[in-house]
Amino acid sequence: MVLRKSKKVDKKLITCSLVTGLAFGVLAPTTSKVFANDETVNKVNITQENITQEKIKLDPSYQHAPFDGWGTALAWFANITGGWPDNIKNELADALYSESGLNFNIARYNIGGGDSSETIPYMRKGGAVPGYWNRPAEYGPPNGSTENWTEQKNWWNPETPEHWNWSADANQRWWLQAAKGRGADTFEAFSNSAPYFMTQSGYVSGNWNPWDDNLKPDQYENFASYLTTVVGHLQQDMDIEFKTLSPINEPNTGFWKAKGKQEGSNWSPASQAKIINEVKKQLDEKRLSTSVSGMDETSPGHFRHDWDQYDSAIRNNIGRLNVHTYNTGDRIAVRDIAKGTGKPLWMSENDLGHGGDGQNHEDIRPGLALSERIQADIQQLEPKAWVAWQAIEDEVNMDPQHENSNWGLMQVDFAPKDPSNVKINKNKKYYTMGNYSKFIRPGDQVINSNNQNTLAAIDSKNNSVVVVYTNSSSEEKSINVDLSGFESVNETSAATPYVTSAVDNVQKKEEIKISDKTLSTVVQPQSITTFVISGVSGVNKNNIFLNTHDKYTISSVNSGKVLDKGLDGKSIVQKTYDRDKESQQWSIQKVTNGYSTKEYYKIVDTASGNVLGVENGSAVVQKDDESAVNQKWMLSTYGNQEYTFINAQSENLLDVSGESKEEDAPVGVWKPNAGSNQVWKVVKAGI
Structure with a gap:
């Protein structure tokens, strides 16, 4: 979560637009469900002259690994909304994880560190995610008074049952179950900080010098025990399998200072290696199938810098590579690190608050910015998943009197007067995400195109290809999508468009017939269009980007x-x-x-x-x-x-x-x- 937090950013996905009178609709079983008014089919105007022409060629001979899916970190919004009345929190969960919503299948669960009970609250709303430790009264201040009292050092013992509080973090745990109940099948646990009593500053927000490590030198084993024990307990208690555990987050950035607005901790590359090795060791000792993921750096450039300082033993202990893309340079280096080492890679966290002129749930520009980021991330990184930071953001914190920004796919008031009557604002980023998450599904394989505004993926089971095209310009564009790279394009092949624009929200349009192995149509200005093209399969060996018979x-x-x-x-x-x-x-x-x-x-x-x-x-x-x-x-x-x-x-x-x-x-x-x-x-x- 890039330190948006202040200057850095509490990651947030873009702003929302509440569309009144919208009822969600369902397509045929072989097609992804889309948003409301599926039955209202609009024609795409292809008669205008002097429209910019764009020729796009797809290359199914270059297939990414089967996609793991889409999702969000839970953390702050779950810590707030998981305690709201059932009607509201179920509506929110449906919007993210149900087929009628975004159909996410990934949830990243934040294992909180937790400040001491005596610490005066200082974090942003939702930021103080509870930890699972319990401090018995004998180790607390006598009679509740902290005057002349100093907490006993090293009081916490992971082997002592009384030192654990397994009823903690009920709100975020509700979201775990809600996601699973709606079909989510991929779960990751991640940590931003160790509990306060393991830190040098005494705060879970970082050290006084943000470039100094905050974990005490003698607490690596205890911190690893804390994380792995929580994972093991939740897996057994909630029947949720955490495929991965990421012990550090944006570790070498200088973001994390004591009494900042969120949990965070600096880790030098040497410290990163030490905790990664210890967590791997304890996962193995506990016989958990969970693997270590990391290092969840804020950008590919930071990732590469840290990775270059790891030795082979540390690299071998990481089961999956995680990177964030708050800055985007060096994407291809991280891609090639992952491919060279044979390790899967996730874009495990990102959101954008910019695009447009400040908070505006109806502005398409933040949606266009998000679409461009998704396309470039997936094209250049070749990740197996794309995961949002906070899919739900604080409406008030985003308003013109505060950040005046568009973080989050939805925005709600995190401190409502009546939690049973909360207005849910879905912005254009929400619907933009739907253009991807509802159509490119787990198991699909992204393929190449020769166009940076195009992301394509094949669904081999249904002999179809999904093409998402982003037109950020203020003019219509005529596009011709060349399908000759496929071995077979049926005579009955057709494309069904779904458009998000200033006036559309994943709106189904009139079917377009494929002619001469080409999809020819016009896309709206400032729009994201998903084309689901039926009746295509295989690879035409004689019409691919690289041919063995050429020099x-x-x-x-x-x-x-x-x-x-x-x-x-x-x-x-x-x-x-x-x-x-x-x-x-x-x-x-x-x-x-x-x-x-x-x-x-x-x-x-x-x-x-x-x-x-x-x-x-x-x-x-x-x-x-x-x-x-x-x-x-x-x-x-x-x-x-x-x-x-x-x-x-x-x-x-x-x-x-x-x-x-x-x-x-x-x-x-x-x-x-x-x-x-x-x-x-x-x-x-x-x-």
């Missing part, structure tokens, strides 16, 4: 120079492009049989038949050896003709040494860093 030049995005052989005929260097030079032409041949993003390739020098390999960190051409791991490469791209090449042996990337732009600069491999010297443009030779 390519591979040029550095940093220098513009192309891969070539050095004077010794073995080393690899970069040289100025020469159209007639055969040593600059390469074929890219798949050595595995699937269409996932993790297939392996060999890069063949067409002049000699030798292949690109790695020796002692340098790129070389070698005699082809099918068993040689150092000659296998994984390719990453998001459809823009730019690729990174991940070496199977080293997990490092093909890299121009020293970011050089000089002629004959050597090419080797280096750890992923998102530098343009690691990104290569692949273009058919002779073009």
Whole structure:
């Protein structure tokens, strides 16, 4: 939760728009349910002239791993609303987790740390998530007076039953059950801070110097015991399986200062490693199937910085990588770290408060900003899940007298006079999320397109593809979606659009017939349109982005120079492009049989038949050896003709040494860093 909190931000998803008289509708069983008025089908106007044309090609040969799903962290809003009357909290839960709502299937549960009973409340509404510890009266102030009283050190013992309070956090636990009861199937536990008595400042909001670690040096074992015991107890008591436990959150940012508005704790990379190892050890000792996730850094750049300081043992103890995208640089580096190590990756937290001119539940611009973020995150990170921070935000805290912002997918008053009569404001971000979460479902696989405004995913079970297109411009756009990359496009294939705009909320429109393997239509200005296209399947091997029978030049995005052989005929260097030079032409041949993003390739020098390999960190051409791991490469791209090449042996990337732009600069491999010297443009030779 990026420290929005003050300057940083208490993450919040964008503002809401309450649409009166809206009743939710249901489609046929083979189709996702959508929002109200499904029976009202509107035609899409495709007759206007002088409309911007956009050609989009889909590439089903590049398939992300099956998607885990969509969801939200519970935490603050659950701590507030989970104690409200049944009618209101059930309406909120339906809006997020039911098929008639957003159909989320992921819930991230916050294990609170909890300040001492003597601490005067100072956090934002909902921020003080209760901890599960219990301090017996004998360790508290005598007669309730703190005068001349100091709490006994190290009083808490995880082995003492009286030191636990298993009735704590009832409101957030209600949300866990509500999510599960509506079909949620993926749960993660996460922590923002250890309990106050394990911290150096005595507060769960951070140390007095926000760059200093707040966990006491002698409390790693106790903190790990606290987290793993809570996970084990809730799994047994509530029959909820936590697939992962994330022990730290945005750990190396300098956000977390004592008496801030929310829980948080700084962790240096060395401290991160220590707690990750201890949590993994205790999960194993308790025989819990839960794995460690981490490190939930605030941005891909922070993630990469921390990861680079982990040794192999620490990396092996992390079962899934979690990253937030409050800043977006270095996405492709984290993608390639995940792919190289073979670990799944989540975009585990994000929200946007900007877009528009302040709090406005009807403004489409925050929805457009959210859509652009979702598309770019999924295209560039290749995550298995996209999880919002706080799907429900405090209406009052977002008003013009306070933050004047659009955090949250819905906004409600967190301190209503009458909790049984709360106004629920769904904003355009809420409906924008529906354009994704209601149609791209768990198990679907995102595929590439050559268009940054397009996110596409295949549903192999139903022989369909979902295409979400974002038009942020103030003009209509004519789009042509090329489906020729699929092996089969039925004669009866058609697209059903669902539009969110200034006037529509995931509104179903008139079906569009597919003609000549192309979807041709016009999209509204400032809109998000989901097309559910039926009757498409397979991969057309003769019409994909990379063909084994073609020759390519591979040029550095940093220098513009192309891969070539050095004077010794073995080393690899970069040289100025020469159209007639055969040593600059390469074929890219798949050595595995699937269409996932993790297939392996060999890069063949067409002049000699030798292949690109790695020796002692340098790129070389070698005699082809099918068993040689150092000659296998994984390719990453998001459809823009730019690729990174991940070496199977080293997990490092093909890299121009020293970011050089000089002629004959050597090419080797280096750890992923998102530098343009690691990104290569692949273009058919002779073009």
